[in-house]
Every structure is written in structure tokens, then in C-alpha cells.
Amino acid sequence: xxxxxxxxxxxxxxxxxxxxxxxxxxxxxxxxxxxxxxxxxxxxxxxxxxxxxxxxxxxxxxxxxxxxxxxxxxxxxxxxxxxxxxxxxxxxxxxxxxxxxxxxxxxxxxxxxxxxxxxxxxxxxxxxxxxxxxxxxxxxxxxxxxxxxxxxxxxxxxxxxxxxxxxxxxxxxxxxxxxxxxxxxxxxxxxxxxxxxxxxxxxxxxxxxxxxxxxxxxxxxxxxxxxxxxxxxxxxxxxxxxxxxxxxxxxxxxxxxxxxxxxxxxxxxxxxxxxxxxxxxxxxxxxxxxxxxxxxxxxxxxxxxxxxxxxxxxxxxxxxxxxxxxxxxxxxxxxxxxx
Numbered sequence: 001x002x003x004x005x006x007x008x009x010x011x012x013x014x015x016x017x018x019x020x021x022x023x024x025x026x027x028x029x030x031x032x033x034x035x036x037x038x039x040x041x042x043x044x045x046x047x048x049x050x051x052x053x054x055x056x057x058x059x060x061x062x063x064x065x066x067x068x069x070x071x072x073x074x075x076x077x078x079x080x081x082x083x084x085x086x087x088x089x090x091x092x093x094x095x096x097x098x099x100x101x102x103x104x105x106x107x108x109x110x111x112x113x114x115x116x117x118x119x120x121x122x123x124x125x126x127x128x129x130x131x132x133x134x135x136x137x138x139x140x141x142x143x144x145x146x147x148x149x150x151x152x153x154x155x156x157x158x159x160x161x162x163x164x165x166x167x168x169x170x171x172x173x174x175x176x177x178x179x180x181x182x183x184x185x186x187x188x189x190x191x192x193x194x195x196x197x198x199x200x201x202x203x204x205x206x207x208x209x210x211x212x213x214x215x216x217x218x219x220x221x222x223x224x225x226x227x228x229x230x231x232x233x234x235x236x237x238x239x240x241x242x243x244x245x246x247x248x249x250x251x252x253x254x255x256x257x258x259x260x261x262x263x264x265x266x267x268x269x270x271x272x273x274x275x276x277x278x279x280x281x282x283x284x285x286x287x288x289x290x291x292x293x294x295x296x297x298x299x300x301x302x303x304x305x306x307x308x309x310x311x312x313x314x315x316x317x318x319x320x321x322x323x324x325x326x327x328x329x330x331x332x333x334x335x336x337x338x339x
Contacts (some may be wrong), residue, residue, distance in 0.1 A: 002029050003300050006092075008083045009061055009075030010035040012043035012168075013097075017074045018048055021292045032062040034257045036079065051280040059083055063090050070120075070303060072296075077173070078084050079105045084121070088113045095299040099182055100313065104339065107320050111313040112221045112308065113324045121145055121313035125186045127245055128311065129294025131284035132261035135269040136248070139190045139282060144271055145252030148192060148227040153184060155246040158239035160210050169235075175205065176217050176233050177326050184231065185326075186311075186319040191250070194225035196322045196338045201329040209236045219326055228304055262291065 011101035030052045058061040071087035073096035087094050100123050101107035114121035199221045203214035215235040243263025250257040255273035270279035289297040302309040321339050329336040
């Protein structure tokens with residue numbers, strides 16, 4: 001059954017969602033587009049060839065005008081909570097980008113509202129929808145390397161050559177921890193199969209960084225099953241770049257699991273048992289929809305089957321709490337318990 005949606009947020013990333021993700025899903029029909037910035041809406045109309053009579057600067061107006069069962073929110077962070085609240089109060093299901101709220105308290109409010117209204121609130125944690133991530137999670141769950149100990153995760157990119165005044169990414173809030181590391185935080189929970197309990201985090205800017213806020217960081221995260229993650233991330237690293245999911249080395253009592261995904265290097269997962277010299281590749285699963293397309297497909301299936309999606313708002317509270325704990329630790333210089 002085709003799912004009718006209203007799409008909120010048509011900036012650069014939202015427009016990319018519209019063009020690359022929503023338009024290619026045959027099970028979705030967009031009945032209206034919303035962008036509160038009138039000039040940005042006009043630009044999106046021209047760029048995406050959208051019908052003028054179904055473009056709005058207000059979600060309330062769109063809800064009054066068109067039919068829809070769901071709302072997709074790809075607006076910037078300040079617009080997440082107001083848009084989601086409006087959609088849920090109108091009894092619409094919601095799929096939204098991460099991080100899905102500027103505070104854990106506001107996130108909990110949305111989760112509770114969705115449950116009260118009997119509607120699905122799903123967060124697009126798109127890095128989960130990659131073959132190597134799924135293979136790694138399945139291998140850990142099957143105890144192929146036994147109980148977990150130390151996990152080392154590195155993310156490196158050099159996003160530091162654009163004109164400073166024109167590059168929005170240089171000026172956003174917490175460009176590493178909130179904009180990027182939240183993907184890795186969520187992958188940690190998926191792959192390890194444990195929940196974070198404490199984080200100690202340090203962030204900084206290299207002397208050559210064009211970023212206003214810290215673009216590099218390192219942290220140690222402890223999990224409730226005994227696993228410990230050593231994480232390093234950087235937007236201005238001059239070392240060889242990693243895939244977007246980072247480079248993972250997971251040590252267990254039986255051996256090591258390494259994997260990477262989503263990038264220029266091949267999708268890959270492999271195991272080297274203790275005493276062996278060579279890595280043995282893991283056969284990767286075939287996924288019908290990848291990345292953001294996987295998120296959207298999972299949302300459509302959940303709505304159509306009235307089932308609970310993997311990355312519900314309630315589940316994603318744990319990913320969000322880890323992100324905010326890391327930010328607090330970086331600011332205070334002290335370890336922070338994950339609420």
C-alpha cells in the first residue's frame with residue numbers, strides 16, 4: 001500500500017532526501033512539501049520541479065490541505081521537535097533525521113506523545129542499513145568471537161578546504177559529536193549488543209581547522225556488558241581517510257572481528273580467531289534497500305504492518321543520551337554517566 005507523506009525541510013540535505021531517497025521509493029507518494037524559509041522553498045521548487053499548489057511554509061497549512069498518513073522531517077535540528085509535535089498531534093506517523101531533539105527531555109516528550117497517540121516515531125539511523133554492519137552485528141550476536149573486550153574505532157576525514165564563509169558545516173553546533181559521531185554511537189549499540197553506561201570525552205580543534213567548534217575528539221565508552229570502546233574521530237585529519245562508518249577492530253575472547261562500510265573502501269567484515277594469522281572474510285548479506293533508502297523502507301513497512309521499527313524514538317533515546325553525555329564530558333573534562 002502506498003504511503004502518503006508530507007516532507008518537511010527542503011534545505012540541502014532535505015532536498016537530497018527528496019531527490020535521491022523519497023522519489024526512488026515506489027511505495028511512497030509525497031502529497032506536500034514544507035519549508036519555513038520562503039526563499040529556500042522557492043529554490044527547492046525550482047530545483048526539484050515541485051508543484052506550487054502543494055508547497056507550503058507551514059506544516060499546519062499542509063496538514064489542512066492534503067491527505068497524508070505520515071510526515072518525514074529532514075529540517076535542521078531546531079525544527080525537529082516543533083514539526084514532530086505538530087505531526088503527532090495530527091495523528092501522523094513520523095520519520096525524522098537524527099539527532100531528533102536538542103535535549104533528551106524534549107526527545108522523551110516526543111516519544112511519550114507518539115505512544116499516547118498510538119503513532120510510530122522512527123529515527124533514521126541510516127548507517128545500520130549496510131551489509132557489513134549487519135554482518136558484524138550478527139557475528140557478535142552469534143558469539144563468533146566470544147565475549148567482547150576492547151573495541152577500537154577510528155573515523156577520519158579531511159573536510160577543511162572549502163571557503164570558510166560559505167561552508168555551513170564549519171559553523172554548526174558540535175560538528176563531530178552531534179553531526180557525525182551520533183552515527184557511530186548508534187552503530188556501537190547495534191554491533192556490540194550492549195548499552196553505554198559511562199563516557200569520558202575530550203574534543204579539540206587542530207591549529208589548521210576551519211571549524212568554529214571542535215572538529216576532533218577521542219573518548220572511552222564503557223558498556224553494561226563489559227565492552228569498552230576507544231573512539232577517535234576527526235573532520236580535519238591528514239591521515240588516510242576512513243569509510244563513513246569508520247574502521248572497527250573488535251576484540252573478543254576467541255579472536256578479532258574487523259569491519260568497515262559506507263565509503264570509498266569496499267564493504268568488508270572479517271574474523272581472525274586467536275592463533276590464526278589470516279583474516280577470514282564474512283559473507284555479507286544482500287539488503288534490498290541501503291542507507292537512507294533502508295530507513296525509509298523500514299518506516300513504510302512498519303506503518304503498513306503496524307509493527308515496531310528497529311530504530312524507534314524510544315530505542316534511539318539511548319543513542320541520543322550517549323551523544324549528550326559525550327558533549328557534557330568534553331565540556332566538563334569529567335567522565336559522565338549515560339542517563
